[in-house]
Amino acid sequence: MSDIDEIVSEFLVESHENLDQLDRDLVSLEQQPDSRELVASVFRTIHTIKGTSGFLAFNHLESITHAGESLLARIRDGKLPLDEARTSVLLDMVDAVRSLLAHIELAGDEGSPDHSALVARLEAAHNPTALTTSAPAEAPESAPESPPGPASAPDELEPETEPEPPPVAEIQAPTHSETKLVAEGDPQVETEPVDALSAHAVHDSTVVPRIGEILIDQGLVDDTDVALALLQQDVQRETSAAQAESGSDHKRSVADSTLRVDVDLLDSLMRLVGELVLTRNQVVAHAATLGDTTLQRSSQRLNLIASELQEGVMKTRMQPIDNVWSKLPRVVRDLSVSCGRQVRLVMDGRDTELDKTILEAIKDPLTHLVRNSIDHGIEPPNVRIAAGKPAEGVLSLRAYHEGGQVNIEVADDGAGIDAAKIGQKALAKGLVTRESLSTMSPRDVLALIFEPGLSTREQVSNVSGRGVGMDVVKTNIENIGGAVDVASEPGAGTTIRIKIPLTLAIIPTVTIESGGQRFAVPQISLVELVSLDGDHQQIEHISGSPVYRLRGKLLPLVFLDELLRLRTEERDPAIPAYIAVLNADGQQFGIVVDQVLNTEEIVVKPLSQQLKRLSMYSGATILGDGRVALILDVLALAQQSSVLAPERRHDDAADLNVASGMGDTESYLVVRLGTDRRVGIPLATVTRLEEFKRDVVEHAGRRDVVQYRGAILPLVQLGEIFGVYAEENPETIQVIVYSAYGRSVGIVVEEILDITESSVLVRGDTDDSGLAQSAVLQDRITELLDVRAAMAVVDPHFSELAAQELASRRGTATDDVMVEQPVLQGV
Amino acid sequence: MSTQLATFRIAEHLFGVPVNAVQEVIRNQSMTSVPLAPPAVGGLINLRGQVVTAINLRHRLGFPPAPEGQLPMNVVVRVDEEAVSLLVDTIGDVIDTQDDLFEPPPETLSGPGRGLILGAYKLDEQLLLALDVEKAVDVNAAA
Numbered sequence: 030m031s032d033i034d035e036i037v038s039e040f041l042v043e044s045h046e047n048l049d050q051l052d053r054d055l056v057s058l059e060q061q062p063d064s065r066e067l068v069a070s071v072f073r074t075i076h077t078i079k080g081t082s083g084f085l086a087f088n089h090l091e092s093i094t095h096a097g098e099s100l101l102a103r104i105r106d107g108k109l110p111l112d113e114a115r116t117s118v119l120l121d122m123v124d125a126v127r128s129l130l131a132h133i134e135l136a137g138d139e140g141s142p143d144h145s146a147l148v149a150r151l152e153a154a155h156n157p158t159a160l161t162t163s164a165p166a167e168a169p170e171s172a173p174e175s176p177p178g179p180a181s182a183p184d185e186l187e188p189e190t191e192p193e194p195p196p197v198a199e200i201q202a203p204t205h206s207e208t209k210l211v212a213e214g215d216p217q218v219e220t221e222p223v224d225a226l227s228a229h230a231v232h233d234s235t236v237v238p239r240i241g242e243i244l245i246d247q248g249l250v251d252d253t254d255v256a257l258a259l260l261q262q263d264v265q266r267e268t269s270a271a272q273a274e275s276g277s278d279h280k281r282s283v284a285d286s287t288l289r290v291d292v293d294l295l296d297s298l299m300r301l302v303g304e305l306v307l308t309r310n311q312v313v314a315h316a317a318t319l320g321d322t323t324l325q326r327s328s329q330r331l332n333l334i335a336s337e338l339q340e341g342v343m344k345t346r347m348q349p350i351d352n353v354w355s356k357l358p359r360v361v362r363d364l365s366v367s368c369g370r371q372v373r374l375v376m377d378g379r380d381t382e383l384d385k386t387i388l389e390a391i392k393d394p395l396t397h398l399v400r401n402s403i404d405h406g407i408e409p410p411n412v413r414i415a416a417g418k419p420a421e422g423v424l425s426l427r428a429y430h431e432g433g434q435v436n437i438e439v440a441d442d443g444a445g446i447d448a449a450k451i452g453q454k455a456l457a458k459g460l461v462t463r464e465s466l467s468t469m470s471p472r473d474v475l476a477l478i479f480e481p482g483l484s485t486r487e488q489v490s491n492v493s494g495r496g497v498g499m500d501v502v503k504t505n506i507e508n509i510g511g512a513v514d515v516a517s518e519p520g521a522g523t524t525i526r527i528k529i530p531l532t533l534a535i536i537p538t539v540t541i542e543s544g545g546q547r548f549a550v551p552q553i554s555l556v557e558l559v560s561l562d563g564d565h566q567q568i569e570h571i572s573g574s575p576v577y578r579l580r581g582k583l584l585p586l587v588f589l590d591e592l593l594r595l596r597t598e599e600r601d602p603a604i605p606a607y608i609a610v611l612n613a614d615g616q617q618f619g620i621v622v623d624q625v626l627n628t629e630e631i632v633v634k635p636l637s638q639q640l641k642r643l644s645m646y647s648g649a650t651i652l653g654d655g656r657v658a659l660i661l662d663v664l665a666l667a668q669q670s671s672v673l674a675p676e677r678r679h680d681d682a683a684d685l686n687v688a689s690g691m692g693d694t695e696s697y698l699v700v701r702l703g704t705d706r707r708v709g710i711p712l713a714t715v716t717r718l719e720e721f722k723r724d725v726v727e728h729a730g731r732r733d734v735v736q737y738r739g740a741i742l743p744l745v746q747l748g749e750i751f752g753v754y755a756e757e758n759p760e761t762i763q764v765i766v767y768s769a770y771g772r773s774v775g776i777v778v779e780e781i782l783d784i785t786e787s788s789v790l791v792r793g794d795t796d797d798s799g800l801a802q803s804a805v806l807q808d809r810i811t812e813l814l815d816v817r818a819a820m821a822v823v824d825p826h827f828s829e830l831a832a833q834e835l836a837s838r839r840g841t842a843t844d845d846v847m848v849e850q851p852v853l854q855g856v
Numbered sequence: 857m858s859t860q861l862a863t864f865r866i867a868e869h870l871f872g873v874p875v876n877a878v879q880e881v882i883r884n885q886s887m888t889s890v891p892l893a894p895p896a897v898g899g900l901i902n903l904r905g906q907v908v909t910a911i912n913l914r915h916r917l918g919f920p921p922a923p924e925g926q927l928p929m930n931v932v933v934r935v936d937e938e939a940v941s942l943l944v945d946t947i948g949d950v951i952d953t954q955d956d957l958f959e960p961p962p963e964t965l966s967g968p969g970r971g972l973i974l975g976a977y978k979l980d981e982q983l984l985l986a987l988d989v990e991k992a993v994d995v996n997a998a999a
Contacts (some may be wrong), residue, residue, distance in 0.1 A: 304905045546889065593891035637909040637938055639897055639995045640890060649888075649900055649907040657888040657900040657907050 035380075040081050041134050042287055044126070047074045051123050055116055062111045071119075072101045078126060089139045090129050097122040292385065295346055302335075302342045303632035307651050309335040310629060314653035347382035350428045350437070353392045354379060357399055361424060364403045371410050371421040372403055378428035383435055387529055390509045391437070394502040398439040398525050399424065401499070406443030406523050416520065418442065440524040446517040448474040455480065475515050476615070479503040507664070510536075510553065512615070538631050538660065540652065541609060542624035544595025547658045549631055549650055550609060554663040556617060558625055559608040560718055562763065567783065568621075577608055577619055580696050580712070580784050584610065585618045587670040592620075593645070605720070613667040620666065629653060633660060645669060697785055697806060697813070698765065700778035703753035707811040708801065710765060712784060714816040716773065717766040726762070735764075735775065742766070743824065744775045750800060750819055751812075767816060769827065774820055783807070857955040861977075863948035863984060864931055867919040871987045872977070873942075875950050877933045884927035885910075894995040898943045903932065910941040911993050917969030933989050940993045953977045953984060 051074045058067045079094035097119060103109045129139055309331055316328035358374055365372040383391075407413075407422030414420050427438040448471045455461045455477045466474070481500035506513045511529035530536070530553065538549035539558075559579065561567055568575050568586065575586040586608065590596050608619040631650035640646070647662040697709035698718075719737070726733050726744065733744040744764065748754055764775040785807050800819045801812040820827045861872030862881075887899035887910060898912035910930060914922055922928060928943035957977045961970060972992045977984040 307905060546891070595891055634907040636907075637940060638936065639909050639911070639940070639993065640893055642996060643890070643892055645892065646890075651902050651905060651907065655902055656886055657902050659888070659890060659900075 037085060037133065037137075040085060041130055044078050044081070044130055046289075047078060048123055048127055048130075050074060052120070055120055055123070058111060059116045065105070068101070068105045068111070072098065072105050075101055087129070087133065087139055090126060090133075093122060093125055093129070097126075290345070295342075295385075298342050299346065302339050305335050306339055306630060307632055307653075310653035311655055343384070344382075346385050348385050348388055349380045349382055350388065350435075351376075351379035353388055353395060354426060357396070357426070360396060360399055361403065364400060365407075368404055369409050370403055370407050372407055373421050373423050375423060375425040376427075377425065381428035381430060381435060383529070387509050390505060391511075391527070391529065394505045394513075394527070395437070395439070397499075397502050399426075402439060402441040402443065402523065406441035406445075408444050412444075434528050434530055437527040437529070438524055439527075440522060442522040445519040445521055445523050446475060446478065446515070447519050448517075451475060451477050472516070475517055478515060479513065510551075514615075536631060536633060537628060538650075539609070539628050540626040540658065541589075541607070541620075541622040542626055543593070543622040544590040546595055547626065547652065547656070548589070549629070549652075549658050549660045550611070551647075551660065551663065552628065554611050554613065556610040556612050559610060559619070560720060561606045561608060561621075562720065562761075562781065575621075578783065578785075579608075579610065579619070584608070586621055587618060587666065588621045590621075590623075592666070592670055611663045611667070613664045616667070618667055618670075631660070697811075699782040699785055699806065699811060700747070700763075700765070701780040701782050702748045702751055702778060706751065706753055707782065707806075707809060708747065708751070708778070709785075709804070709806050709811045709813045710776075710816060711813075714767060715765055716768040718781060719764045719766055719775070720761050721764055721775075722761055723759070733777075737766075737773075737775070740773070742773055742775045744777050745820075745824070746777050747814075747819075748777075748779070750822065767820060769817070769820070772824075772826060774824055774827075858952045859955060860950055861953055861984065861986065862931070862950050864929070864942075864944035865946045865948060866913050866917060866944050869985060870948060870979075870982055871913075871944070871985045872951065872953070873931070873933060873987050873989050877935075877989050879932040879934050879939055881947055882930045882932065885930060896995040898928070898941075901930065901941055903939065903941070906939065908932065908939045908941050910943050911995065912943050913992065914943070914945075916992055916995070917972060919969075933993070935990055935993050942989075942992065951979075951984065953979070958986075 051071060054067050054071045054074070058064060058071060061067065075094050075098045079091055079098055082088075082090035082094065100109075100115070100119065104111050104115070109115070133139055309328075313328045313332050316324045319325075354376055357376075361372055361374045364370075402424050403422075407424065408416070408418075410420035413422065423442050425438075425440045427436075427440070429436055452461075452466050452469075452474045455474075456463060456466060460477060460480050461469070479499050479502070503513050506527055506529065509529060511527055514526045514528075515523065516526070517523040537552040539552055539555055540547055540549055542548075559577070568577055570576070571583070575588070576583045577586055578584070604623060606621050606623060607625050608621055609625065610617055610619045629652065631652070633648040634650055635648055636643070636646060644665040645662055646659045647665075648660045649657055650660055652658050696712035698712050698715050700708050700710065702708055721735050725735055727735065729741065729743075733746075734741050735744060736742070742764075744762075763778050763781050765778060765781075767774050767776055800822065801814050803810055804813050805811070806813075817827070860875040862875045862878045863870055863872045865871070882903070885901040885903075887901055889899045890897055890909075896912050896916045898910040898915075901908050901910050912928075914920070922945065926945065928945065929947050930941040931944055931947070932939050932941045934940075954977075957979070958975050959978065960975045961973045972988050974986040974988050977986065
């Protein structure tokens with residue numbers, strides 16, 4: 030059934046495997062009955078099944094295995110020899126267990142409850158043999174005249190077996206049937222007498238005493254045989270019941286539909302798929318240049334198949350986070366007892382899947398965080414009650430996928446972390462200076478708990494507070510490309526949020542070029558790309574360090590070519606460059622590169638021993654053209670170039686305050702028209718900034734157009750609107766792409782000067798055209814362009830579309846233009 | 857007793873490495889240089905999808921850089937389960953050397969290369985220098 034619990038199906042898979050092992054063990058045990066190892070193994074297996082079935086409340090299963098276990102215990106302890114008869118009983122027990130499992134799998138429960146009888150018989154089967162321990166000479170084979178056994182056996186059998194209707198099958202007892210004799214079919218028709226004895230038995234089958242007793246009484250069989258036969262009968266009944274239930278519907282059993290695969294094999298598969306992805310990249314890149322449509326079609330198909338295969342193989346390595354979480358309830362229980370807390374553990378998103386390697390890497394950090402929450406976070410019950418909280422604290426674990434990443438949260442409703450206290454502690458330990466502390470946002474102060482050597486615990490407990498911990502957690506998480514973040518409200522609780530990638534093997538990157546060499550930058554660290562035109566005017570220097578004003582904020586810069594010493598001569602400042610804005614450790618910095626080439630999914634290859642010391646590179650990869658490229662380690666880059674001094678910490682909270690305090694703040698893209706006219710364009714309306722060579726400009730009708738991203742982009746000379754005409758005729762033209770209503774227009778300007786974030790304090794009159802209003806921006810008179818109105822003038826389609834849309838949602842106060850993210854993206 | 861050595865030439869000298877240490881020999885490959893790497897690292901090559909570090913043996917052994925336009929060959933050896941390429945001028949034959957021709961490093965070889973030479977086989981026509989592969993690829997060790 031589909032509604033079997035995951036835990037149950039895991040139990041089933043495991044048990045099926047165990048049973049197969051058990052079969053083998055029992056058989057080989059029979060060959061070498063002295064092997065304690067084998068007995069111990071068998072015992073363990075049965076014990077495991079017994080334990081789990083008890084835990085899962087499969088009582089019948091438990092009682093059968095319990096009976097088997099006690100028999101095995103005696104054998105293991107050397108009190109009983111293992112002979113053929115006992116082996117058979119045990120094997121039959123294995124079969125019984127198997128059929129029970131089959132029933133569980135099909136119906137979700139154990140089914141008909143007549144197993145108590147079976148258990149009784151199993152016990153009956155080894156009780157008398159147990160008696161032989163008092164007279165060890167008496168081997169079960171010589172049982173026929175074993176006197177006290179039969180007497181007790183029927184006693185036990187009697188009440189249990191009474192209600193069972195088909196004693197007919199009992200006649201098989203004397204046949205010593207090898208287990209499969211009556212494999213299937215209706216027991217009623219299974220009456221063919223095997224010999225005179227059983228024929229005789231058939232007549233008496235409906236009366237008490239039962240055939241088994243008669244046979245034993247007559248000394249024809251021993252009780253072991255009877256028990257064995259009865260057991261078989263049960264098994265068959267079970268099996269046929271199971272078969273009846275399953276009907277003709279041959280669903281794959283849980284054990285058959287899953288496979289255990291060697292992780293090494295998966296790793297090598299993953300590697301191969303990585304190679305395939307690389308080869309695919311090469312083929313696709315090559316096919317695009319050839320212009321052969323058939324080849325292109327096949328390469329597209331290859332592209333798709335490779336992606337799907339990659340996804341599929343990656344899935345095989347995925348495991349639910351519950352594999353790690355399942356160990357936490359115990360941790361929580363033990364800890365709350367030893368710390369004197371009352372803790373309720375809530376887990377949400379147990380089935381969130383992660384790559385196996387990542388799962389292993391987060392195991393210890395997670396356990397540590399949970400410990401911390403109980404030890405540091407959740408208060409003792411009396412304190413909680415005094416604070417007006419329920420005595421029982423809640424520790425909640427949450428895992429969910431978001432944007433190709435997995436988020437894991439460990440939250441408690443405990444005392445929270447006092448940022449001021451952390452700050453004092455950090456000061457005392459010399460981790461921060463007083464000045465930097467005063468400028469830090471509470472969030473940044475809280476993040477100090479991840480610094481080595483800082484523990485919030487007053488006294489060291491045996492659980493936590495030893496100063497190793499949070500920094501190790503952070504290092505471990507960062508080692509797998511993740512990030513960790515803390516939020517806390519004193520008195521209300523603490524939440525630790527971990528973001529980790531789904532997999533490590535294949536990562537999306539942006540390829541950049543600097544000094545003639547290409548490098549791959551993981552997209553996860555890339556925030557945005559900014560294009561600089563020639564002569565780097567926008568790059569300023571503060572006491573020698575280059576910075577760039579990115580929307581009014583200073584962005585520390587690193588020239589990649591200088592850092593990596595890629596050039597022997599000075600860089601020609603006339604070459605246009607790009608700034609790749611990167612995020613390292615929550616702070617932003619930019620690297621200046623020559624080119625931004627493309628985005629590519631790459632397979633990370635470790636660097637060889639010779640290059641391990643170079644922290645700048647996290648690995649290497651092979652690009653679409655077959656050349657090797659190094660992967661930049663963003664964090665190491667930042668550290669090497671020391672752009673992440675604490676006082677330059679990116680401070681979101683402070684920004685927000687500034688923004689809200691000043692009110693009407695907007696970001697403008699300031700451009701130049703003609704020789705000295707400055708026009709401000711609201712940045713929110715800018716989709717992208719592009720630069721085109723003048724000779725790619727073509728003409729369609731009266732329009733200038735360029736081919737752009739597979740479409741035709743009409744160009745509008747902004748100067749013409751303002752009656753300003755370009756005097757110079759440079760090689761390249763600067764274009765601001767504006768998109769709305771699914772249409773794009775390229776606005777041609779003379780030069781892009783700056784992006785400024787400021788409030789417009791002085792507003793002047795609207796100019797003659799009604800499209801711009803003069804204002805003071807950065808201390809200079811700047812005309813602010815009403816982009817919508819201007820575009821409606823130059824492209825009548827915009828006004829039509831705008832009118833249509835207005836009509837279609839009249840009355841709703843939604844945003845008036847649909848604008849893509851104002852982020853300059855790689856091509 | 858004899859030893860089989862795969863031979864190659866660097867700056868007119870004949871070198872040899874145990875033939876079973878050699879994975880393959882390939883012609884010149886396009887190489888990606890590794891900024892800030894030790895100078896003896898020639899770069900990275902793509903060996904059928906595997907990224908392999910190439911060691912500039914000329915630099916390692918203290919010879920002057922190869923003349924302009926002379927492209928090195930790659931002798932790919934396995935060291936500690938890792939493939940490493942040795943950049944050499946030309947490839948020679950596999951030579952069966954007699955152990956009794958072996959002598960410790962000759963005084964004729966000096967400079968940084970000396971520590972990387974196990975010794976020399978006195979062949980009829982010229983000396984065959986046995987290269988210590990493990991030391992040769994250990995570019996991080998103080999030379």
